[in-house]
Amino acid sequence: MHDTTELRDGLVDLAEPVLPVEGYENQVMRRAARLRGRRRVAAGAGAAVCLAILATMFRVVGFGSTAELAASPPDGPFLGWSPVGDLDVGLVRDATGVWDHASSTGPHTAVRALVAMHSPRLHSAVVVLEGYDKQGAARLAFFTGDSGAADALRMRVDRPAPDPVKTQVISLVSPRLTGAPGAASVDLAGTSAIAVAMPGVTAVRVSSTAIDDEMTQDPDGPTSRLVVERFPITATAQTVTITGFIKPDRPFAKATKVFEVPGEDGVTGDPRAVPAQVVARGGEQLIVAFSTDQAVRKGQLAVVAAGLVGRVGAVDATRGQATIDLVTSAGFAGQVYTDISNVPGSVRGTGGGLVMENVPAGGEIYQDNRVVMPDPSQQNNQIGAVTVGRASAEKVAGATTVKLSPTADIAHITTLSIMTPPAGGGR
Template sequence: MHSPAELRAGLVELAEPVTPTEGYEHRVLRRARRIRGRRRFASGTAAAVCLAVLVTMFRVLGIGSAAHLAAVPADGPFLGWPPVGDVDTGLVREATSVWGRAGPHTGIRTLVATRNMHLRSVVVLQGYDEQGTARLAFFTSDQSASDALRLRADRPAPDPVKTQAISLVSPRLTGATGEVSTDGWGTYVLAIAMPGVTTVRASSAAIDVEMVGEPDAPTSRLIVYSIPLQGTAETTTITGFVRPDRPLARTTKVFEVAGEGGAVGDARAVPAEVTSRTGQHLVVTFAEGGAVRPGQFAVVTEGLVGRVAAVDETRSEATIDLITSPAFSGEVYTNISDVPGSVRGTGEKLVMENVPVEGEIYQGNRVLMPDPSQRSRQIGAVTIGRATTDKAADADTVELTPTADLARLEKVSIMTPSAGR
C-alpha cells in the first residue's frame, strides 16, 4: 500500500501544467468589471424605486410639508366666509328684525344661523349700519323668554383679509340682555374659524382643560362651549388646526388668537403696552379715552399682573403695582374649594395669609381674586397664582407662585367697567 506521500507525488506527475492563454488576465478583469457594473446599476435602480415609494407614502400619509390655510377673498369690507353648516332662514329673519330695532341695516350676510344644544340658537350676521359702516353682530336665545333671539354684541366688522377666527366670550349669553347666567359654568365661548379649518380649540386659564371641536362634524368650524363664570375673553385662547383628508395625515396648528368679548354688560378690556419697568412697578400706555382708573386690574391670558396705582390722562399712561409689590394686597379665595384669605406682595414673592387653620390648600391649587370691574366675587375673578406647596395643618399662610410671567411683560389688558355702569 502506498503512503500518502507517494500518492501525492504520483498525482503531481500525472497533472498537466496549466498555461494561461494570451490575454487571459485581461478577459478576467473585463468580466469582473461588467459584473460590478451590473451590481451598481441594480443597486441604483433599487434605491430609486425605494425613494419613489417613500415620496408616494409621504404624499399619501400627509408626511412632509405642513398644511396651511388658503386665503379667502374678502367680500368688500366683510369676511368672505361661507356660512357654517346649514342656514336656518327663520333664525336669519328673526335676527335681522332684532338688529333692525337698533337701527336699519343693509347688505346683510350670514355667517351662522343654527340651533345649538347649549345656547339654543346662534346667529352671526354681517351688514352695514345706517352710517354705512360695516358691522358684525352676535345673537343667542333668551332662555327666560321662550328662546327669543337677543342681540348680544354689535361690533365693527373685523379685517376681512387678516382675520382667521371671530369669537364672543361672555357670561351674558343665555338670559335677558345684559343679565348674568345663574349657572356656575355659565360663561360661553362661541368661536367661528375661517374655511379650511378642521378643528377649533378653545383654552381658558380659568380651568385646566381644553375644549376641542369635532373635526368631522358639519359645524366643525363652530364651537360653543361652557366654562366657569371666572372665564373671560382675556383669559381665553382660540386655536385652529388643519388636517388633510388623507390616511394618517398629521394635524397642523395654523393659528392661535385671543378670545374676544364685548357682550352687552361685560367689562371692557383696554389694551396697554409696557413702556418701562422700575422694581415692582410697570408704566404702560393705552389708547386715548380708555377710561383707565386707579384700582383696576391689569391682566394677561395667564392671570393677574397687578393693579393700576396712578393714571396720567394727559399722556395716556398708567403706573401698575405688580402683584409681588409690597404695595399690592387684596382678598382672595381658592378655586373650587373656596378657602378664603388675603394676599400681599413681599417685594419678591406672593403670600396668601389669614387662611382658616382648618382650610385645606394643596400644592398647585388655583387662587382667584375678584375683579372690581365686574362688581362680582365670582364673575371674571382672575387667577393670581397657585399654591407653591401644601399648607401645613396648623398654618394660616401659604406661598403662591404667580401664574403670569412677570419678567416678560410687553402688553397687558386693563379691565374697566361696562360703559353702562
C-alpha cells in the same frame, strides 16, 4: 509493516502545496467581479423601484408641502365668507327683526348670515349677521337664545364690521350669552365662547387659562369652522385664545396652525378691557400708557392671559399713563380664594414673592392649586376672578399660610389689559 521512513516521505509528499493550473486565479476573480456587478445592478434597480414606490406613497398620503390658507375675497366692506353649515331661514328672519328693534340703527339692509343654527353645546340658537345700518355703516352682530324666555333670540353685541381682508376669525366670549340682556350666568361653567373662522380653516380650537384641563377641539379630529365652547365662570375674553388649523384632505396629513388670537368680548354688562403698553419699569412697579379717553382708575386690576400682573396705584389721565403696583410688591395685598375648592384667605406680596395668609387651619390647599382674586369691575366675586398664582407646595395641616408662585411672567410683559367697569359701573 511499512518502513517508517517511507511513511514519513509519503506524508511530506501529501503536504506539498497543490498549485492550480496557470490562469485559474484570474478566471475565479473575473467570475467574482461579474457576479458582484450583477448584484450591484440588481440592487440599484431594486432601490429605484423602492424610491418610486415611496414617491408614490408621499404623493398619496400627503407628506408633501405644507397646506396654505387662501384668503376669501371681501364682499365690499363685509367678510366674503360662505355660511357655516345649513342656514335656518327662520332664525335669520327672527334675528334680523331683533337687530332692527334692538337699537336706533335699524332697519338693516343687505343682511347676510354667517351662522344660523341651534347649538347643542349652548342649548340655544346661535346667529351671526352682517349688514348695513340705516346710516350706511357696515355692522356685525351676534345673537343667542334667552333660556329664561323660551329661547327667544337676544342681540348680544353689535360691532363695526371687521376688516374683510385681514380677519381670519371672529369671536364672542362672555358669561352673559344665555339669559336676559346683561345678565350673567349663575352656572359654574357659565362663560361661553363662540368662534367662527374663515373658509378653508378645517378646525378651530378654543382654550382658556382659567381652566387646567382644557377640553378643546382636536385639530386632527372632525373638521369645523365653528366652535361653541363652555368654560368656568372665571374665564373671560382676556384668558381665551382661539387657534385655527388647516389640514389637507389626505391620509396621515398633519394639521397646520394658521392663526392664534385672543377672544373678543363687548356684551352688555362685560367690563371693558383697556389695552396698555409698558413704557417703563422701576423696582416693584410698571408704568403703562393707554388711550386718554379710557376710564382708568386707581384700584383696577392689570391682567394678562396668564393671570394678575398687579393693581393700578396711580393715574395720570392727562398723559394717559398709569402706575401698576406689581402683585409681588411689598405693598400689594387683597382677598383671594382657591379655585373650585373655595378656601378663603388673603394674599400679600413679599417684594419678589407671594404668600397666601389667613387660611383656615382646616382648609386644604394642595400643590399647584389655583388661587384667584375677585375683579372689582365684575358683578360678583366669582365672575371673571383673576388667577393670582398657584400653591408652591401643599399646605401643612393646621398651618394658615402657603407660598404661591405667580402665574404671570411679570419680567417679560410688554402689554397688558386694565379691567374697567362696564357702563353703569361694577360693584
